[in-house]
Amino acid sequence: xxxxxxxxxxxxxxxxxxxxxxxxxxxxxxxxxxxxxxxxxxxxxxxxxxxxxxxxxxxxxxxxxxxxxxxxxxxxxxxxxxxxxxxxxxxxxxxxxxxxxxxxxxxxxxxxxxxxxxxxxxxxxxxxxxxxxxxxxxxxxxxxxxxxxxxxxxxxxxxxxxxxxxxxxxxxxxxxxxxxxxxxxxxxxxxxxxxxxxxxxxxxxxxxxxxxxxxxxxxxxxxxxxxxxxxxxxxxxxxxxxxxxxxxxxxxxxxxxxxxxxxxxxxxxxxxxxxxxxxxxxxxxxxxxxxxxxxxxxxxxxxxxxxxxxxxxxxxxxxxxxxxxxxxxxxxxxxxxxxxxxxxxxxxxxxxxxxxxxxxxxxxxxxxxxxxxxxxxxxxxxxxxxxxxxxxxxxxxxxxxxxxxxxxxxxxxxxxxxxxxxxxxxxxxxxxxxxxxxxxxxxxxxxxxxxxxxxxxxxxxxxxxxxxxxxxxxxxxxxxxxxxxxxxxxxxxxxxxxxxxxxxxxxxxxxxxxxxxxxxxxxxxxxxxxxxxxxxxxxxxxxxxxxxxxxxxxxxxxxxxxxxxxxxxxxxxxxxxxxxxxxxxxxxxxxxxxxxxxx
Amino acid sequence: xxxxxxxxxxxxxxxxxxxxxxxxxxxxxxxxxxxxxxxxxxxxxxxxxxxxxxxxxxxxxxxxxxxxxxxxxxxxxxxxxxxxxxxxxxxxxxxxxxxxxxxxxxxxxxxxxxxxxxxxxxxxxxxxxxxxxxxxxxxxxxxxxxxxxxxxxxxxxxxxxxxxxxxxxxxxxxxxxxxxxxxxxxxxxxxxxxxxxxxxxxxxxxxxxxxxxxxxxxxxxxxxxxxxxxxxxxxxxxxxxxxxxxxxxxxxxxxxxxxxxxxxxxxxxxxxxxxxxxxxxxxxxxxxxxxxxxxxxxxxxxxxxxxxxxxxxxxxxxxxxxxxxxxxxxxxxxxxxxxxxxxxxxxxxxxxxxxxxxxxxxxx
Numbered sequence: 004x005x006x007x008x009x010x011x012x013x014x015x016x017x018x019x020x021x022x023x024x025x026x027x028x029x030x031x032x033x034x035x036x037x038x039x040x041x042x043x044x045x046x047x048x049x050x051x052x053x054x055x056x057x058x059x060x061x062x063x064x065x066x067x068x069x070x071x072x073x074x075x076x077x078x079x080x081x082x083x084x085x086x087x088x089x090x091x092x093x094x095x096x097x098x099x100x101x102x103x104x105x106x107x108x109x110x111x112x113x114x115x116x117x118x119x120x121x122x123x124x125x126x127x128x129x130x131x132x133x134x135x136x137x138x139x140x141x142x143x144x145x146x147x148x149x150x151x152x153x154x155x156x157x158x159x160x161x162x163x164x165x166x167x168x169x170x171x172x173x174x175x176x177x178x179x180x181x182x183x184x185x186x187x188x189x190x191x192x193x194x195x196x197x198x199x200x201x202x203x204x205x206x207x208x209x210x211x212x213x214x215x216x217x218x219x220x221x222x223x224x225x226x227x228x229x230x231x232x233x234x235x236x237x238x239x240x241x242x243x244x245x246x247x248x249x250x251x252x253x254x255x256x257x258x259x260x261x262x263x264x265x266x267x268x269x270x271x272x273x274x275x276x277x278x279x280x281x282x283x284x285x286x287x288x289x290x291x292x293x294x295x296x297x298x299x300x301x302x303x304x305x306x307x308x309x310x311x312x313x314x315x316x317x318x319x320x321x322x323x324x325x326x327x328x329x330x331x332x333x334x335x336x337x338x339x340x341x342x343x344x345x346x347x348x349x350x351x352x353x354x355x356x357x358x359x360x361x362x363x364x365x366x367x368x369x370x371x372x373x374x375x376x377x378x379x380x381x382x383x384x385x386x387x388x389x390x391x392x393x394x395x396x397x398x399x400x401x402x403x404x405x406x407x408x409x410x411x412x413x414x415x416x417x418x419x420x421x422x423x424x425x426x427x428x429x430x431x432x433x434x435x436x437x438x439x440x441x442x443x444x445x446x447x448x449x450x451x452x453x454x455x456x457x458x459x460x461x462x463x464x465x466x467x468x469x470x471x472x473x474x475x476x477x478x479x480x481x482x483x484x485x486x487x488x489x490x491x492x493x494x495x496x497x498x499x500x501x502x503x504x505x506x507x508x509x510x511x512x513x514x515x516x517x518x519x520x521x522x523x524x525x526x527x528x529x530x531x532x533x534x535x536x537x538x539x540x541x542x543x544x545x546x547x548x549x550x551x552x553x554x555x556x557x558x559x560x561x562x563x564x565x566x567x568x569x570x571x572x573x574x575x576x577x578x579x580x581x582x583x584x585x586x587x588x589x590x591x592x593x594x595x596x597x598x599x600x601x602x
Numbered sequence: 603x604x605x606x607x608x609x610x611x612x613x614x615x616x617x618x619x620x621x622x623x624x625x626x627x628x629x630x631x632x633x634x635x636x637x638x639x640x641x642x643x644x645x646x647x648x649x650x651x652x653x654x655x656x657x658x659x660x661x662x663x664x665x666x667x668x669x670x671x672x673x674x675x676x677x678x679x680x681x682x683x684x685x686x687x688x689x690x691x692x693x694x695x696x697x698x699x700x701x702x703x704x705x706x707x708x709x710x711x712x713x714x715x716x717x718x719x720x721x722x723x724x725x726x727x728x729x730x731x732x733x734x735x736x737x738x739x740x741x742x743x744x745x746x747x748x749x750x751x752x753x754x755x756x757x758x759x760x761x762x763x764x765x766x767x768x769x770x771x772x773x774x775x776x777x778x779x780x781x782x783x784x785x786x787x788x789x790x791x792x793x794x795x796x797x798x799x800x801x802x803x804x805x806x807x808x809x810x811x812x813x814x815x816x817x818x819x820x821x822x823x824x825x826x827x828x829x830x831x832x833x834x835x836x837x838x839x840x841x842x843x844x845x846x847x848x849x850x851x852x853x854x855x856x857x858x859x860x861x862x863x864x865x866x867x868x869x870x871x872x873x874x875x876x877x878x879x880x881x882x883x884x885x886x887x888x889x890x891x892x893x894x895x896x897x898x899x900x901x902x903x904x905x906x907x908x909x910x911x912x913x914x915x916x917x918x919x920x921x922x923x924x925x926x927x928x929x930x931x932x933x934x935x936x937x938x939x940x941x942x943x944x945x946x947x948x949x950x951x952x953x954x955x956x957x958x959x960x961x962x963x964x965x966x
Contacts, residue, residue: 421817424810424840431839484843487825489817491843509816 006030006051018047029199057130067100068137108155111287175239224445278496284468294329296404301348304410310501313356333358371525380457388516412466431480606703607650610710627669634670695721716742774952775886791823811915813840866893885939
């Protein structure tokens with residue numbers, strides 16, 4: 004789990020080390036454990052490492068691979084390369100390797116794939132999943148992707164073919180952006196990296212703004228262009244091949260509907276199969292050489308994950324290879340005296356699982372101080388503030404827990420939201436597919452990636468296991484909405500594994516910011532400044548002066564109420580857009596009368 | 603005096619009824635008929651079962667119960683049907699002709715309208731029918747002497763369709779029913795029993811609002827919907843999610859009795875008027891009735907005293923919260939509602955009133 008970046012100079016000029024280093028270091032927060040660079044003439048690969056598997060130097064990226072050398076020759080050459088690298092030389096032209104990989108993500112089934120590839124004669128010199136990706140590509144080509152169970156965004160340089168391959172996981176858990184000009188192709192894990200790229204002039208992609216104002220949730224999964232003009236995202240489940248001459252070929256390698264399995268006809272059998280898949284998805288995601296924890300809200304999804312972790316450790320005969328001994332810590336956000344508080348449910352799960360609770364007490368005054376930092380981290384426009392999420396993952400980093408198994412994805416996979424209940428039954432599965440793949444979940448995945456990786460914390464999501472996803476999408480709607488419950492099959496699958504009161508709770512609290520309280524309180528000074536800013540007042544997308552007057556009237560009299568929740572979301576989207584422009588285009592919040600923008 | 607009642611059944615009910623009694627279809631017509639009577643489907647309308655004390659010799663025919671009807675045909679009128687696709691009407695007509703009743707009571711006079719009467723060779727002295735719902739275009743009630751209804755728009759329409767007269771009438775609660783059901787306590791917090799279709803948009807919206815409310819408000823309770831859904835494509839997920847399947851007869855009465863709150867929401871057509879049978883059944887069984895407010899509600903029960911009403915989704919949620927939290931208040935309302943039902947809407951009163959209509963007609 005890391006940050007990646009890279010350059011391919013299409014005019015064949017060599018990539019300059021300092022240019023690549025600055026570009027790569029712009030995502031240093033994703034990988035605080037070190038930087039790796041590969042320079043190969045017009046090609047440069049950058050990597051910021053978050054050490055999760057094989058913490059040794061052998062696990063560093065960019066990582067080379069060459070499977071065609073005799074074992075002895077390979078060892079000799081690798082020794083030479085190691086010596087050269089130790090001397091500070093990272094020029095791949097001096098190495099014999101065909102493939103070089105800069106990798107962000109985790110391949111959870113890497114142990115199984117490694118055994119399979121080793122049996123085919125592939126040598127391994129590290130204990131990483133990264134090397135398995137390389138060997139798998141050497142063995143199966145692009146078809147290797149469908150063998151991976153995990154989340155990833157990577158770039159693989161094939162020196163023999165002089166081609167760069169960019170690939171993203173099935174559902175877009177890990178991000179990848181690129182910008183291309185006639186002279187250069189550049190890619191990075193986050194948009195903000197491009198601000199550090201020599202020759203890149205940041206500008207707002209004005210054409211996309213109406214889409215954000217219509218639905219800030221659906222842009223991530225429905226468009227490839229980004230707020231930052233000239234930057235595109237590689238869509239989930241896609242491969243982009245870039246030849247040395249700049250020719251680009253984009254194609255989809257994954258379509259969920261092509262992989263739906265036959266599901267049992269009996270509901271009870273569906274439940275049993277779901278339970279097996281969910282527990283196995285959790286088991287694979289426990290593989291780590293550093294401590295693993297969980298973010299526990301007390302809702303059904305996160306509680307199911309925490310309970311599954313405990314169940315797997317309690318049981319005998321579970322293959323928990325490469326699982327750390329430090330796995331019990333549960334991070335709980337405590338929102339005292341607010342409607343967001345779920346502490347009593349979380350505590351029941353703690354008691355049930357034997358988890359070691361780590362409470363993060365939400366302090367409105369303190370959290371508000373991080374609003375701009377979280378906007379910077381999120382680097383996009385969204386209909387809500389993710390500051391509490393951002394703060395919670397910071398707690399994990401502070402506690403030394405670098406991996407968190409969380410419950411994200413279950414609501415979109417199994418139908419957890421109240422508004423889903425308005426759908427007609429006949430359209431429920433098609434709508435879930437849409438929200439899962441395009442109109443909702445991609446933005447949520449982006450938010451969790453940015454908020455966790457802002458602090459160098461990796462989030463793993465058992466509900467995003469492709470086997471579970473395809474199984475769930477193949478289930479009839481009644482297996483998701485039925486028996487009086489949403490997420491029916493999950494609740495039934497967890498019978499006996501988690502506290503009943505939590506398993507059967509219907510009331511759902513999202514991990515949101517207390518928007519109304521903030522509009523009336525801690526956020527008011529920022530709001531007041533934003534609506535008086537020229538970017539607000541002169542916006543071509545809304546009537547700035549009229550909206551300013553309305554916002555000021557309510558904010559100054561603290562008149563926001565829960566009845567204004569929808570309006571607060573709409574307004575925050577606009578505030579967010581102005582703040583984004585200040586942070587990413589003007590690169591300064593001085594015009595708001597605020598201290599220097601976070602970096 | 604002979605009274606014959608033609609009694610409709612839902613096809614799904616007939617299927618389930620016989621599936622639960624796999625040997626019944628092979629038994630005699632009278633055995634099948636007795637089993638159907640005993641199951642109590644539509645009991646508040648089953649006047650043939652209660653008219654004997656008023657001097658009537660009664661018979662009931664379940665027109666949709668195909669195994670029983672074909673058994674009757676085999677036992678009493680083996681000649682081939684002239685229109686096999688119209689077996690319902692033709693067998694019923696033969697039954698009427700064979701029984702030669704003085705009074706023919708048609709519980710469902712849309713399918714059994716003038717076209718059915720034309721099949722009869724025996725002309726009863728009086729033909730009575732019940733209707734309290736929409737009357738499809740083309741329905742012809744010429745030949746029907748009296749239409750009974752508790753839905754006032756029916757009166758004018760009945761005459762337009764050819765009926766000779768129309769009178770206000772309320773079916774009755776059989777007071778033996780509550781005692782016959784086992785006392786199982788309350789096992790649902792809130793239940794709703796009925797149909798959802800394109801004619802029940804308001805009902806569907808209310809039911810879905812409760813399902814959604816459980817996700818957004820911290821107030822959980824057991825919520826059971828027992829729905830007949832002839833148009834499943836238009837049922838929202840929230841309603842379908844709570845649907846335990848349609849209930850009839852004893853099974854329906856058992857759930858009504860076992861509910862802390864029995865919900866009642868009328869058909870869209872009935873705006874401004876209430877009076878469906880669920881009100882009488884729920885209160886008669888001693889359950890707290892929470893019903894959609896309609897202008898004529900006081901004709902039946904006193905809101906806040908004998909039943910409770912709601913006029914919006916918010917009020918529905920609030921009343922449920924209140925009355926689930928205050929068991930004493932809920933049970934006091936239920937007790938008073940039951941007393942009112944047994945006083946004003948007992949089956950004994952309904953059949954007495956029906957007998958009066960019949961005697962009055964025969965006198966003229």
